[in-house]
Amino acid sequence: MRLLRGRTRIARSAMRQAARRRLAAFRSARPALCIGAMAACCRNAAFSSQIQLDLPDTFSTHACLFEAAMPSRKGSEQIRTRKGKMSSNLRTKRFIPLVAVPVAAALSTVVFGANAAVALPEGAAGVSATGSHQQGSTAGEGKFSGQGPVTPLIGDGARSRAAAASTVTRSEALQRAASWVGKGLAYNQAGYHDGYRMDCSGYVSMAWHLPNSQATNTFIPNGYGEWISKDDLKPGDALNNDSAGNSGHIALFEKWENSAHTSYKGYEFTGSGVRHRSIPYPYFSGYGTFKPMRYKNIVDDSTPVPTPEVPKAEPTQRVHADFNGDGRDDVAAVYGYDDHTVSVFTFLAKSDGGFEAPVKSWTSQPNYWTFKSVKMTAGDYNGDGRAELAAMYDYADGSVAMFTWPTNTDGTFKAPQKSWTTEPGNWYPEHVQLASGDYDGNGRDDIAAFYGYSDGRAALFTFKGQTDGGFAAPAKSWNVPEAYWWGDNVKFTSGDFNGDGRTDAAAIYGYDDGTVSAFTWIANTNGGFATPTKSWTRPPGNWTFESIKLTSGDYNGNGRDDLAAMYDYADGSAAMFTWLTDADGTFQSPQKSWTTEPGNWYPEHVQLASGDYDGNGRDDIAAFYGYSDARAALFTFKPNTSGEFAAPVKSWNVPADHWWGEHVKLG
Incomplete structure (x- = not known):
């Protein structure tokens, strides 16, 4: 037995000497090992504040992003060399000292595989970390997008x-x-x-x-x-x-x-x-x-x-309503209470395109804001990469003002700031439809206002966004001097329909004889608009103007925005249509995708908003549905690569007597 223990000690000593030689040889290469932490822009963490890995004590660590998973149970890791090749031979369990790697407290869900890919750059104290494609989020825009190390x-x-x-x-x-x-x-x-x-x-x-x-x-x-x-x-x-x-x-x-x-x-x-x-x-x-x-x-x-x-600016970089700067668009709503207070809520989008429960941020004092006097829109007016809310407010004395709600990094809103104002009798907001976009291509969103005069005249104005998020006095570009465009016959929206990097304006117009047409106003470099071009038209008896709920977005992901509408048929059925755009900004004939049986959806209860809610590069449609018993729900219509919509998926809903649909305005 003593002989056996002696041989065992000799064998262990030989193993320790061999391990020391391997460790010395490995240390002589002097690599700097980077074990990444997840990006701080990720959310909804349920993760430990420290992870322990078995690593040589001479290795340095850096808080960057995980490139892959933690080591497998066998203690083996794949090591990525600076030439990009993989080796599965290095077993970190041979080097016993433990290194604790800090992990950001705000981590999101982590999917672990069997092997952790750890880079070994030459002479650098870090690796190229795997960051997520955060289209629409920014570094210096909302949450910083982060950066890899040297x-x-x-x-x-x-x-x-x-x-x-x-x-x-x-x-x-x-x-x-x-x-x-x-x-x-x-x-x-x-x-x-x-x-x-x-x-x-x-x-x-x-x-x-x-x-x-x-x-x-x-x-x-x-x-x-x-x-x-x-x-x-x-x-x-x-x-x-x-x-x-x-x-x-x-x-x-x-x-x-x-x-x-x-x-x-x-x-x-x-x-x-x-x-x-x-x-x-x-x-x-x-x-x-x-x-x-x-x-x-x-x-x-x-x-x-x-x-x-x-x-030219990249057309796919336009911000719809990304309020927290995480690269996914969100939905905001203004709610008017019976006590004459008004609150702003944010529905943050999740990675699957659904929405979190709304978060209330700003609330007015009682009797200070009147819900019916607010016309809402959303855009990145100060150019910081996070969208803001804006409103045209109609005061009781007939004066009008523009307000902006700046966003915090978590997507909530600060108190509104007033910028442009006008005297009583100059503007009547009930004649106005608003749409946001970067019409002059300077990186800040502006607001286009379609004004339909009571005598059938019409005009397009642009409120240019300033670096503080406020607005300059409106500039009129297009107008018709006679009774050719009745405001009540217009459904107005915006989008980069020709893909030139500047947002344009569009409208569906319903003629008195029942004809329905689509028009495009191409924006020029100063943010004004050219004369509208008519493309798609349907004769009387095909489409009913009042049955159309219009929105716009890049639904097929080709870099040009399209039109979409929920259509309410006379028999109570409903359908989604998409008008894809040609390169000149005009519209093709609409294609029908999702349909529902009579009695399932009542479009008069629906408000639509478009945005890339799942971050896949194609815009989706959010549908806020206000039931007649004050229940409410938020649905997402996801398009395929042809711009056609799948059946809606419900993510958020509340029971009866909580949210009245007629008290809600989406941003």
Whole structure:
């Protein structure tokens, strides 16, 4: 027995020596291992605050995003090398010391597989993390979309680009930044374009021609950047919030927009894509501290820096109503109580396209707001990437004002701010229909107002959104001087129907003889509208104008918005129709998809809103249904790639005597 124990000790000693030799050899490679935490933009967490992995104690960790799952029960992990190859031979259980990896407290549901893919970049303290495609969300827009850590250049020619990285002129930096605008690049921390990571800091690293993709909190420590003053800002510098991980963001400075230096033109990669837009100095409020920063190797041009030619805005980046900036559109509602108070609610969208229970944020004082005096719409009026609510309010004395409810990062609303006002007798909101969109293509949504005069004249006005979310005085572009367009015969909406990056306006018009037609007003570069073009028409007896509930969105995902309608047949049945658009913004004949039997749906109880509620790149339709007994429910109609709608799915509902449909207005 003593002999057996002695042999066992010898064997264990040999095993320990072999393990030490393997550990020493592994340490000599000096890799930095990054174990990611889930993105802070994820929600609905039910997750532990720490995860323990068996890793060498010399490895460094970084709070980025999980690229894959935790190790299997066998203790084996797949390790991704810097060349992208996978190895299943490294068993971290051989290295006993434990490393605790912090995980964000606001984590969402995590689906774990059998193997965790852990990257080993060369000489970097992090990996390319897998971020979700957050179309419509932003870094610096609502919740920051986050960023990956420092990574080497990826892809063909990466080594030659890294070797050539040295000085860059200011004009070259701007040209490089402009080269990514309009390409439809989706925010993706695991994705690369031209060798650089597709997030905010990777984008600026590309513009500065750095040898690797930095993070917002590494530009300075790694010797690439230096802080400067506001007065020292020049084209090609940056405004940087150097907070770590998902709290940081960086925007490239192009030029001042006014002599007071209160706003500037800038480039940034946000959750809604690469944007070239107006930004208030130093950045939109509520997003942390931004400071001017300069790349140490940027040099002035011998001639003044030219303004680069920027491609057209990407049409698929338009914000419908993404109130919390997570990349999925949401639904907002204004509710009028019997005690003459008004409240604003937010239905946040879930990843399956359904909705969370509504959250109430702002409530008026009793007798201060009158529900019937409010005309609602929603859009990103200050250009920060989160949608706001707006309303035209009709005062009892006949005066009118525009209000904006700014959003918080959780999708709730702040108190409304009044901007434009007019004297009694100038505007009558009962003659007005509102629709939001970026009509001039400057990155901020505006409001188009169709005004139908009582004598049959009509006009289109544009209220341009300002950087503070307020509105300038309306500008009239199109009008008809005689009784050709009766406002009561118009159903008005908006969308980018020709795919040029500017929102247009559209309407269904019902003639007195029963004819029904679709019209498109194409927006011009100043936010006004051209003369409308008639496309689809149906003769009397085919369609009843009063039976149409109209909305608009990109239902087939081709980058052009379409029209959709719920139609109420005389026999009590209902159906969904889609008018797909041609490249010139006109409409094809409608195609019928979902139908229901008589007595199942009463469209007079329905309010419709469109948005990409599941984040798949195609807009859906939300239908708020107010039952006659004060029950209420929210349904989602999802389209297929042809723009046709499946049967609606109900996500939220309340029992009787809770929500009266006639007390609700959707934003």
